[in-house]
Amino acid sequence: MNKALVIGIGNTLRGDDAVGHLVSEEVKGACPTGTIVLQKTGNGLDLLETWKGADLVIVVDAIRSGNTAGKIHFLDVNKGGPEWDLFGYSTHSVSLGEAIELGKALGTLPPKLFVCGIEGRSFELGMSVSAQVKEAIPRAVKLIVETLERRGHARSIPDEELNGTD
């Protein structure tokens, strides 16, 4: 069986940056047997090592791109990435975006790599997660579990399905 990995990244002490960990925690109880679920700080070089040998990887992280808080972006990295500055919140060493670009350059990206980015509102010190981000958690979990069940064979997901109709 191919190796599937879900990596929640972020900092649980920086407001909405905790969402990667919160989503991955929920995924643990709902994902197909054999899926490995990890929580990391988001050090890019660590990620390059962590996903080595995995066939299907889903990284969950908070993002800031100026969209409404709670909006989910689900990206198939091998089909072209976004502007990676979106993910440059890490203050130390190599960010997720840089890790992905470095992995591309080195030819070491997993064959199926998705990033589930959830738009955050506040990244201030503290453990409170904003209401809109909390509301996005079940939607993100559903999307990740479904992708795992499909073994990464992504389908086109309408935005309304990702983010509700409101």
Add this chain to the structure above:
Amino acid sequence: MSKKEEKKPTKRTIQVKYLARVEGEGGLDVTVEGKKVKELALRIFEPPRFFEAFLRGRKYQEAPDITSRICGICPVAYQMSAVSAMESALHLKPENSIQQLRRMLYCGEWIESHTLHIYLLHAPDFLGFEGAIEMAKKFPEIVKRGLGLKKTGNSLMALLGGREIHPINVRVGGFYRAPSKQELSALVPELSSARAAAEETVHWVSKFSFPEYERDYEFVSLRSSDSVYPIERGQVVSTSGLSFSASEFDDFIKEEQVPHSTALHARLKGKPYLVGPLARFNLNFDRLSPSTRKLAKDIGFVPPINNPFKSIIARSLEVHYACDEALRIIFSYEKPNEPYSEATPRTSVGFGLTEAPRGLLYHQYKLDKDGIIEAAQIVPPTSQNLMTIEEDLKSFIEENSELSQKELGWRCEQLIRNYDPCISCSAHFLKVKWEEL
């Protein structure tokens, strides 16, 4: 145009708003008139972090874990200087095998930190790439070698420290748990491969093209009384022959505030000085392992080296040494009877000095009778190098004023990166005085 106006020297400015490929937040402003640098400020605007203040009132046992949070790249250095200071305060002398384990943990950090800097932050400067990603596109196998080498540093940190970043196994008096010989021996194959990769790294960087630039530096590093290269212990020595112990640090080295920086600037007897790999190498060449020394001689790299751009070679030789030293320690290791010894709190002052990857790291603590910290002082390597970096920049710009603005800006950034500055560390300090100008 009048003759008077014609004579007026051209004025130009070099501004690097945000320094790339350094740890933390800083920038550079330079004003040059003709060939003279009129103003130069290495701006450090990383917010101050007040570690020395919030150590007050904490128990002596907490200092290693609290101070390790100053930096994600060199947490071991903070832990080692903290335990060294606390043990000097409390008259605790851990047995030799504990010292060896600490040294090995520190080797892990040197390998990890140095390799990150060599491959991802500094080498792109020499090869004309914007950054590591562009370099990886052209030289993927070289970057993979660097990442593999760095991973060996992580393995050492994980085994001895309990995890790769911010180790949790270090305590005053020793370790919470000491590994078995068998556990350490399992690292031998990986370390042996890393040593070979480190040798290739030395040959690789030694072939880079280096700007012709030298200055007479006052190099400062530790030097130990036994025959090993300075890492976790030793007496401070300098090029001009100064020699002093950790308890005399404050007599020789003073820190001062400058308006353009949230980091303090340090002076040795009133003058700038240089700490880090180049200083250690120049002052301790005879203490390198025989194989690292031979490697240095093979590439013609022997003291005195006064070109700061060549610090990348010294750094790569130290990676080789750290692999060598970790292997030596594994082969001679005997598990300690107890992983740590207990201390008895007393009213005291303790001093600790170790060699962080970037240079000397000083800790001083004042404890009350119950072992509660009453005062703390931390002097990281980057704030000791800041004045020297500014002087390098000034003289380099004046010597190379014919270069284009773009080329000069590029070289200035490269020059700053010679020191692998850790701005996050240097802005940890306590005394902040904001003045409206």
